[in-house]
Amino acid sequence: MALNYAERMGNIRASEIRELLKLIEKPEVISFAGGLPAPELFPVEEMKEITREVLEEEGEKVLQYGTTEGYTPLRKKIAERMAKVGVNVTYENILITSGSQQGLDFTGKIFLDPGDVVICESPSYLGAINAFKAYQCSFAEVPTDDDGMIIEELEKILEKTERAKFIYVIPDFQNPSGRTWSVERRKRLVEVANKYNLPIIEDNPYGELRFEGERPPAIKHFDTEGRVIFLGTFSKTFCPGLRLGWTCADTEVLQKYILVKQGADLQTSTIAQRELNKFLEKYDLDEYIEKIKKVYKRRRDLMLNTMKEEFPEGIKYTYPEGGLFTWVELPEHINARELLEKAIEKNVAFVPGGSFFPNGGHENTMRLNYSNMDEERIVIGIKRLAEVIKEML
Amino acid sequence: MALNYAERMGNIRASEIRELLKLIEKPEVISFAGGLPAPELFPVEEMKEITREVLEEEGEKVLQYGTTEGYTPLRKKIAERMAKVGVNVTYENILITSGSQQGLDFTGKIFLDPGDVVICESPSYLGAINAFKAYQCSFAEVPTDDDGMIIEELEKILEKTERAKFIYVIPDFQNPSGRTWSVERRKRLVEVANKYNLPIIEDNPYGELRFEGERPPAIKHFDTEGRVIFLGTFSKTFCPGLRLGWTCADTEVLQKYILVKQGADLQTSTIAQRELNKFLEKYDLDEYIEKIKKVYKRRRDLMLNTMKEEFPEGIKYTYPEGGLFTWVELPEHINARELLEKAIEKNVAFVPGGSFFPNGGHENTMRLNYSNMDEERIVIGIKRLAEVIKEML
Numbered sequence: 084m085a086l087n088y089a090e091r092m093g094n095i096r097a098s099e100i101r102e103l104l105k106l107i108e109k110p111e112v113i114s115f116a117g118g119l120p121a122p123e124l125f126p127v128e129e130m131k132e133i134t135r136e137v138l139e140e141e142g143e144k145v146l147q148y149g150t151t152e153g154y155t156p157l158r159k160k161i162a163e164r165m166a167k168v169g170v171n172v173t174y175e176n177i178l179i180t181s182g183s184q185q186g187l188d189f190t191g192k193i194f195l196d197p198g199d200v201v202i203c204e205s206p207s208y209l210g211a212i213n214a215f216k217a218y219q220c221s222f223a224e225v226p227t228d229d230d231g232m233i234i235e236e237l238e239k240i241l242e243k244t245e246r247a248k249f250i251y252v253i254p255d256f257q258n259p260s261g262r263t264w265s266v267e268r269r270k271r272l273v274e275v276a277n278k279y280n281l282p283i284i285e286d287n288p289y290g291e292l293r294f295e296g297e298r299p300p301a302i303k304h305f306d307t308e309g310r311v312i313f314l315g316t317f318s319k320t321f322c323p324g325l326r327l328g329w330t331c332a333d334t335e336v337l338q339k340y341i342l343v344k345q346g347a348d349l350q351t352s353t354i355a356q357r358e359l360n361k362f363l364e365k366y367d368l369d370e371y372i373e374k375i376k377k378v379y380k381r382r383r384d385l386m387l388n389t390m391k392e393e394f395p396e397g398i399k400y401t402y403p404e405g406g407l408f409t410w411v412e413l414p415e416h417i418n419a420r421e422l423l424e425k426a427i428e429k430n431v432a433f434v435p436g437g438s439f440f441p442n443g444g445h446e447n448t449m450r451l452n453y454s455n456m457d458e459e460r461i462v463i464g465i466k467r468l469a470e471v472i473k474e475m476l
Numbered sequence: 477m478a479l480n481y482a483e484r485m486g487n488i489r490a491s492e493i494r495e496l497l498k499l500i501e502k503p504e505v506i507s508f509a510g511g512l513p514a515p516e517l518f519p520v521e522e523m524k525e526i527t528r529e530v531l532e533e534e535g536e537k538v539l540q541y542g543t544t545e546g547y548t549p550l551r552k553k554i555a556e557r558m559a560k561v562g563v564n565v566t567y568e569n570i571l572i573t574s575g576s577q578q579g580l581d582f583t584g585k586i587f588l589d590p591g592d593v594v595i596c597e598s599p600s601y602l603g604a605i606n607a608f609k610a611y612q613c614s615f616a617e618v619p620t621d622d623d624g625m626i627i628e629e630l631e632k633i634l635e636k637t638e639r640a641k642f643i644y645v646i647p648d649f650q651n652p653s654g655r656t657w658s659v660e661r662r663k664r665l666v667e668v669a670n671k672y673n674l675p676i677i678e679d680n681p682y683g684e685l686r687f688e689g690e691r692p693p694a695i696k697h698f699d700t701e702g703r704v705i706f707l708g709t710f711s712k713t714f715c716p717g718l719r720l721g722w723t724c725a726d727t728e729v730l731q732k733y734i735l736v737k738q739g740a741d742l743q744t745s746t747i748a749q750r751e752l753n754k755f756l757e758k759y760d761l762d763e764y765i766e767k768i769k770k771v772y773k774r775r776r777d778l779m780l781n782t783m784k785e786e787f788p789e790g791i792k793y794t795y796p797e798g799g800l801f802t803w804v805e806l807p808e809h810i811n812a813r814e815l816l817e818k819a820i821e822k823n824v825a826f827v828p829g830g831s832f833f834p835n836g837g838h839e840n841t842m843r844l845n846y847s848n849m850d851e852e853r854i855v856i857g858i859k860r861l862a863e864v865i866k867e868m869l
Binding site for chain 1: 479480481484488489490498513515523527531532535538539540541542543574577580581585587592603606609610611641673675703711715716718732735736738739743745746747748
């Protein structure tokens, strides 16, 4: 029996990555495909302690319904943390979401009418593309280089795009490219957004995982008109299983997110919010992040060094100063989806880059994740990948 | 600065109930307004134990990302529980959601195009009305009596409603009316839905909280064509703070819900799912529900008895055989919103019934919750409410 679905359902596809992850769940596969944090670093012992404490102190409250906005002490701590990237806000600018993915879905719901155009980096985050597509938009991809979006190209696109609705960017260790925007580009993006009266969605799941150099100010730091909406998450700096993220915006804009959250799931888990709040009180999250960074930096170095040694000439890849991914450009005639099929035969996996371009093309690219694989297997995996590439040259 | 929002944002309003709950958070207020379970019954000690156990046994896994569909052992247990209401399904028919509210939002997203019509009971659940409104639908309210929707009226409405998209009902201890559908009406609803090829959304958060009599089979029990989508939750039978619900549907239909969940928030909390699964393994949830029912039954009896003694003549109210609410009809000239203002002066609160009618009217009604207030305060609160009603007669 065929039910009569909404038109938008024609636009919604399964995330290629999540479908892929299911296929390669065998332990023998060396996977550079997911965007998973390293589970061996999760604060399991601390979680045991803080869960016991929050249940002992206020058991009835932490298991009860809470407000849609989120637990105020946690919102306050997040507001304070925003100062690290030059954003001065109070808890009234913070909504707790179920991961930052939920902030992306809400963004689509709040801003997009069918036929609207999302301006994004080329390539861009697949999960955002899929979330926005559900609201029947199309995409205009802006060319990027090592400093982020090329602003002249952005302006050219905006001049000819009538229904541009917002600009979506991941300025720090971008997913999938691993690149970080320069400070100058951040400033200029805000200027252009002001000129065209467009909101900027600043998606920043990885910014705190910087292995070297100084963290640049957020794009929202340069926001003079309350048009930058910052999406954050604890999935990469604490643990993803609790599903805790936040949206930071001007109160008037945030009110829309709160309204949408009310209808979407009432609120984020009360106990998860209390647990994170307790963790932030008892432990030093930044100290914990230092541990994560040390491990990921070693893995990045090892991956890039092995690629340098093993990959044939003519293959380009980015140097991420932090985050979880590097981005590989193969010679034009190599299709990464075909490469993946051959790689899986050798028990190695990655995500073909084509999925990250909403308008298609770029099939000679791939995204490699280094956070979720131990050092030995990184070396073995890259060597095997190099072999498969050589076979296809 | 005014951003340019999507058209749908004009339809989204704050839930009157949640806004109200914020206003009356003072401890001196006797509130019959919310739909909160009694927190003193929450299994706090058990939660301490199971959380410790899941973290000890598989700490890294419970804090990591999981699949969009949910944790398979938990899905299996839910599928087994569905047999209690005559629904024979496997885990492949179950998607774990962040509360059943999320199932409502997904339903809107999956089925509704702007201008579509949702067929619902009159009155209906405010949270569902708000969730659906975000997808720019309108509502056709079907008159109800003590046996549920009046099927003849439903047919009349369907004959003249061109863009009816689905039928949304809460057959057990309905929110807000407290009424339960007869078995005959359940059967006939499915027949009518078959005739008009419409999906039925069966929202059932309260069915397990039956104080007396036999639990009727679910509407989905009579589903011969895979058109009934059943939404369940552990918010009223376990605890709402974990945000755990489920959607049960034919696999083809469920696939749409899974796709939408992927874009909406990737997945429901891994650790919360593992905790509930552990609870279901170690403890007898039905035994725990018996405890809840005993307490709520006493509160219901006390509320209804006090109303019988204290309320003036001519005021009608429903007799709920379970669940959380009773529904009061005042004389037509009394406006429950005005009554509320006066009641709040006496530190008593409830939800004016008008909010539960998507097309307005019925301002002489109110919803009273008895699950979240101790016995002494139920008596005091109803007496005060009776005084205010008498003043307005």
